[in-house]
Amino acid sequence: MKEKTWQYSAAWRSTRKIQQFLLLAWMSSLVVYNTEAAGTICPDECTCTMTFDLEEGHTTQVACQHGHMRIIPVDYMDRDVHVVIIAAPPDRPNFLTIGPIFTQPAPFVNLRELHIVNSNVPSIGQFSFWGLQNLRVLNLTHNNLTSVVADNFRGLINLTELHLDHNHIEQMSSETFRHLTSLKTLILANNQISTLVSRLFRMLAKLSILDLSDNPLTDLNPEVFKDIQHLRIFKCRRCLLRRINTQIYHLVPRLEELDLGENLFKYLTSDEFISLKRLKKLKLDGNQLSVIVDNMFGRNRELHVLTLSRNRLALLAPLALTNLTALTHLDISHNKIDRFHLQTFAPVVDSLKTINFSGNNLPLNEIAIVLQILPEIHGVGLANLSLQEIPQNFFTYNEHLVALDLSWNKLSRFPFKLLSKTKFLQRLDISHNKLQTLSEQDLQRLEAIAEVNLMKNNWHCDQCSASNMLLYMTTTVLNSTIRVLKCHSPLRLRGATFGSLSFEQLDPCPTTHEAQMSVIAGLMLLCVAVLSAVAAALCCTRRRAAQYYTNEEKRREHDHEHPEELLGHTELGSVATIHAPYQLVSKDS
Ligand SMILES: *[C@@H]1O[C@H](CO)[C@@H](O)[C@H](O)[C@H]1NC(C)=O
Ligand SMILES: *[C@@H]1O[C@H](CO)[C@@H](O)[C@H](O)[C@H]1NC(C)=O
Ligand SMILES: *[C@@H]1O[C@H](CO)[C@@H](O)[C@H](O)[C@H]1NC(C)=O
Ligand SMILES: *[C@@H]1O[C@H](CO)[C@@H](O)[C@H](O)[C@H]1NC(C)=O
Ligand SMILES: *[C@@H]1O[C@H](CO)[C@@H](O)[C@H](O)[C@H]1NC(C)=O
Ligand SMILES: *[C@@H]1O[C@H](CO)[C@@H](O)[C@H](O)[C@H]1NC(C)=O
Ligand SMILES: *[C@@H]1O[C@H](CO)[C@@H](O)[C@H](O)[C@H]1NC(C)=O
Numbered sequence: 409m410k411e412k413t414w415q416y417s418a419a420w421r422s423t424r425k426i427q428q429f430l431l432l433a434w435m436s437s438l439v440v441y442n443t444e445a446a447g448t449i450c451p452d453e454c455t456c457t458m459t460f461d462l463e464e465g466h467t468t469q470v471a472c473q474h475g476h477m478r479i480i481p482v483d484y485m486d487r488d489v490h491v492v493i494i495a496a497p498p499d500r501p502n503f504l505t506i507g508p509i510f511t512q513p514a515p516f517v518n519l520r521e522l523h524i525v526n527s528n529v530p531s532i533g534q535f536s537f538w539g540l541q542n543l544r545v546l547n548l549t550h551n552n553l554t555s556v557v558a559d560n561f562r563g564l565i566n567l568t569e570l571h572l573d574h575n576h577i578e579q580m581s582s583e584t585f586r587h588l589t590s591l592k593t594l595i596l597a598n599n600q601i602s603t604l605v606s607r608l609f610r611m612l613a614k615l616s617i618l619d620l621s622d623n624p625l626t627d628l629n630p631e632v633f634k635d636i637q638h639l640r641i642f643k644c645r646r647c648l649l650r651r652i653n654t655q656i657y658h659l660v661p662r663l664e665e666l667d668l669g670e671n672l673f674k675y676l677t678s679d680e681f682i683s684l685k686r687l688k689k690l691k692l693d694g695n696q697l698s699v700i701v702d703n704m705f706g707r708n709r710e711l712h713v714l715t716l717s718r719n720r721l722a723l724l725a726p727l728a729l730t731n732l733t734a735l736t737h738l739d740i741s742h743n744k745i746d747r748f749h750l751q752t753f754a755p756v757v758d759s760l761k762t763i764n765f766s767g768n769n770l771p772l773n774e775i776a777i778v779l780q781i782l783p784e785i786h787g788v789g790l791a792n793l794s795l796q797e798i799p800q801n802f803f804t805y806n807e808h809l810v811a812l813d814l815s816w817n818k819l820s821r822f823p824f825k826l827l828s829k830t831k832f833l834q835r836l837d838i839s840h841n842k843l844q845t846l847s848e849q850d851l852q853r854l855e856a857i858a859e860v861n862l863m864k865n866n867w868h869c870d871q872c873s874a875s876n877m878l879l880y881m882t883t884t885v886l887n888s889t890i891r892v893l894k895c896h897s898p899l900r901l902r903g904a905t906f907g908s909l910s911f912e913q914l915d916p917c918p919t920t921h922e923a924q925m926s927v928i929a930g931l932m933l934l935c936v937a938v939l940s941a942v943a944a945a946l947c948c949t950r951r952r953a954a955q956y957y958t959n960e961e962k963r964r965e966h967d968h969e970h971p972e973e974l975l976g977h978t979e980l981g982s983v984a985t986i987h988a989p990y991q992l993v994s995k996d997s
Contacts, residue, residue, distance in 0.1 A: 451481035456489075467491060467520075475500025477527070482509045488518050495525040502527035508536050515539030523547035532556060538563035549595075550574040561587045573597040573619070586611040597621040597643070604628065609635040621645040621667070628652060633659040643667040645691075650674070657683040669715070670694035682707045689713040693739065696720055702727035710734055717741040717764065726751045735759050741789055742767035747774050750781065757781050764789030766813065772798065780805045787811035791837070794818055800825035811835040815861070818842055822850040839863040844896075845873035851880045860889050869895035869909060872917035881906055 450456035454472035461467070467490045472481070475496030485492070492510075496502045504527040510516045519540050529551040537543060543564055553575040561567070567588050577599040585591060589611050601623040609615065615636045625647040633639070639660040649671040657663070663684050673695040681687060687708045697719040705711055709731050721743035729735065735756045741764040753760075760782050765775050766789040776799075779785065785806050790798075795817040803809055809830045814823075819841040827833065836857050843865040846854070854860050868874065874895075881890040891907035898915060 449484055449486055451484035453477070453481065454485075456486075464490075464520075469493065471495075473497075475502060475526075477502040477504060480504060480506070480509060480524075485516075487514060487516055489516060490518050491521040491523075492516075492519065493521075493523045493525075494527060495523060496527060498526065504529050505531075505533075506536055507533045508538065510537065511535070511539045517542065519543050521545040521547070524551070526550040528552050530554070532560040534559040535562055536560060541565055543567055545569045545571075547571040548575070553577055555579055556584060557581065558584050558586055561585065564588055566590050569593040569595075571595045573599070575599050577601060579603075580608055581605060582607040583610045584608060588612065589614070591615055593617040595619045596623065599623050601625065604632045606631045607635065608632045612636050613638065615639060617641040619643040620647060622647070624648050626650070628656060630655040630659065636660070637662070639663055641665040644671070645669045647671055654680060654683070657681065660684075662686055665689040667691040668695070673697060675699070676701075676704065678703050678706075681705060684708060685710070687711055691715040693717040693719070698722060700724050700728040703730050704728055706731045708732070713737045715739045717743070717767075719743050721745055724748065724752045728752055729755045732756055733759055736761040738762070739764040739789075740768070741765065742792070744768065745770060748778055750777060753778055753781060758784065760785060762787035762789075762811070764813075765793065766790060766816075767792035772802070776802060779803070782806065784808060787813075787835075789813045790817070792816040796820070798823050798826050800829070802826055803830055807831070809833055813837045814841070816840040820844065820866075822846055824850050824853060827853055833857050835859040837861040839865070842866045844868040846877055848876050851876055851884075851886065854889075855880070855884050855886055860886070862889060862893055865893070866896040867893055867906075868897050869901045869904065869906075870898065870915040870917060871911065874906070874909065874914055875911060877906060878909060878911060 450470065451472065453474055454470050456468070456470050458466060458468045468486065468488065469491040470485050470489050471493040473493065473495045477494070477496065480494055494502065494504070504524065506524060506529055510519065510522065515538075517539070520542055522537075522540070522543060522545070525547060527550075529548065531553060532548070537546070537560075540563065544566055546564065546567055546569070549571050551574075553572065555577060556572065558581075561570075564587060568590055570585075570588065570591060570593070573595045574597070577596065578601065580601070582605050585594070585608075591612055592614055594609075594612070594615060594617070597619045598621070601620065602625060604625070606629065609618075609632050612635055616638055618636065618639055618641070621643050622645065625644065626649065628644070628647075628649065630653045633656050637659055640662055642660065642663060642665070645667055646669075649668065651673065652668070654677075657680075661683055664686050666684065666687060666689070669691045670693070673692065674697065676692075676697065678701045681690070681704070685707055688710050690705075690708070690711060690713065693715045694717070697716070698721060700716065700721065700723075702725045704725075705714070705728075711732055712734055714732070714735060714737070717739045718741070721740065722745060724740070724745070726749040729752055732755050736759055738756070738760060739762075746769040761784060763778075763782065763785060764787075770793060772793075772795065775790070779788070779802070783805055786808050787810060788806070791813045792815075795814070796819065798814075798819075800823070803826065807830075810832055812830070812833060812835070815837045817840075819838065820843065822838075822843055824847075827836070834857060836854075836859070839861045840863070843862070845868055846862075854862075867877075877890050877893075880886045891905065893906045895901040895904045895906070895909070901909070901913075
């Protein structure tokens with residue numbers, strides 16, 4: 409009984425849900441309308457909209473994005489607006505200054521997001537945002553800020569995201585962000601910051617994401633990390649770093665993502681990342697590392713993604729991947745690796761989903777040996793390996809293959825047999841090779857692959873080589889894939905896209921005449937065969953007619969065993985064996 413009541417109320421609740429949903433759906437179909445229509449004001453050069461969603465309820469937004477603006481038309485904005493976007497197309501920047509325009513005479517109390525972007529803003533005045541206590545996102549990217557000070561941000565007690573990237577900020581003094589006690593995301597990328605002064609991040613105890621990429625830092629002051637011990641994501645790509653004081657890692661033990669790509673690291677010690685037990689993503693691509701030593705990631709058991717591409721690695725030590733039993737993505741492309749210790753990959757055999765071998769000095773057999781112990785692999789990068797051919801059984805042990813990059817090699821023939829075995833392939837990049845043509849079976853295989861890149865091959869555009877491709881272009885999903893390809897030969901058509909070609913424009917096949925002759929010869933042979941079969945049949949007796957049935961049964965058994973052989977035989981075989989007896993039978997009856 410109790411159960412029943414519960415069911416009823418659950419049913420009642422779910423109808424309520426459905427009603428709510430319908431109401432929402434109805435409202436969201438009306439969501440975007442001009443508030444002028446609703447009786448409120450909107451500046452001429454801007455667009456004012458209202459949206460509705462479950463979390464926030466109604467959100468009103470003013471967006472002024474045409475560019476060439478010299479003043480923000482705050483007087484014509486509704487002071488209750490939730491989101492203000494002042495932006496400009498790249499080639500029509502604004503030229504703006506911001507004083508306390510959003511706070512005087514009365515603050516925009518409901519303002520949750522303020523974006524002033526690509527507007528050449530040279531500085532933020534004092535107390536500019538005072539009173540915007542509901543502001544959560546402040547986006548000032550692509551401006552001309554050269555410095556920021558604590559008073560700029562006074563009053564922003566609820567700010568969670570501050571985006572100051574793509575400015576010219578050089579210096580920030582201690583405690584610059586001390587009023588932003590709710591801040592979780594601080595983006596300072598693409599500035600001119602060369603030093604991090606002590607206590608720079610004081611009061612940012614909640615900071616979880618910090619991006620300092622593209623600043624000429626050369627070194628990171630460990631001191632500043634004392635104030636941001638809850639950091640989860642830290643990025644400092646292209647920061648001119650040669651090394652990192654590992655004290656920093658002790659201070660931020662919750663770090664999950666570390667991006668130190670495109671710096672100047674030459675070596676890492678085996679205990680480099682020992683404190684980062686929660687690390688999930690580590691990017692070290694584009695450095696100058698020459699070796700990954702044994703046990704380097706022994707304590708990073710949760711690591712999922714490891715990017716080591718574009719270094720100078722000649723070697724992954726036999727125990728380089730020890731304990732990485734959760735690793736799913738490994739990128740070792742564009743190094744100088746020429747062989748592997750099979751043992752290296754033992755820890756990751758059950759977890760690894762993608763591996764990128766591209767651009768190394770690896771012979772195919774070294775790669776084959778590794779692939780054969782990685783049955784879970786979904787994506788393989790084999791670009792830039794000077795491959796001329798790939799053995800057809802290369803992926804025998806990788807039946808889950810979904811993505812394959814074969815670009816920038818020297819393949820001159822489409823690897824049909826190889827790919828006919830990778831049943832689940834959904835992405836194939838075979839661009840920048842030397843393919844000249846695709847046969848009908850190649851095209852049929854490609855038709856079943858969702859994303860295909862065939863660009864920059866040596867496509868030969870005459871009636872023999874290109875006609876199948878043109879046919880598939882006009883009739884199949886390969887339309888857009890083939891349309892953009894460019895002819896490589898003959899010279900007269902070099903650079904012409906397939907989309908612009910017509911069959912008549914193409915040179916006839918060089919061997920057309922011979923081919924026609926051989927077709928005629930073939931047909932004549934066929935006629936002879938049929939005629940002789942008929943003749944033979946006419947000579948036969950009833951006894952042979954009876955025998956047919958046993959022969960036919962045998963033939964079927966045979967077919968079943970060798971279906972592909974049948975394909976080669978049908979023309980002549982079926983004519984002779986099937987038609988002849990039927991004629992005979994009908995004659996007799
Ligand atoms: C900042 O504003 C620009 C322009 O509206 C927008 O493209 C960008 O996504 C914004 N950034 C964030 C983090 O909201
Ligand atoms: C902003 O910086 C750019 C690039 O440094 C410069 O060309 C432009 O003149 C600056 N604009 C202002 C208003 O200072
Ligand atoms: C903003 O901060 C105040 C004071 O901390 C708090 O009471 C209020 O709920 C916050 N508002 C939002 C939208 O978080
Ligand atoms: C691998 O993980 C185990 C268990 O956490 C740990 O005892 C061992 O020291 C780790 N190995 C290395 C080389 O750090
Ligand atoms: C390597 O291959 C993986 C998966 O195939 C891909 O996601 C990644 O972008 C590639 N890396 C480079 C540097 O091309
Ligand atoms: C292959 O190498 C070329 C030339 O170095 C480079 O431009 C291209 O991005 C590389 N492609 C891949 C997929 O690695
Ligand atoms: C192929 O794409 C072109 C241009 O995108 C389009 O005009 C044409 O209708 C498409 N043809 C087929 C068969 O989808």
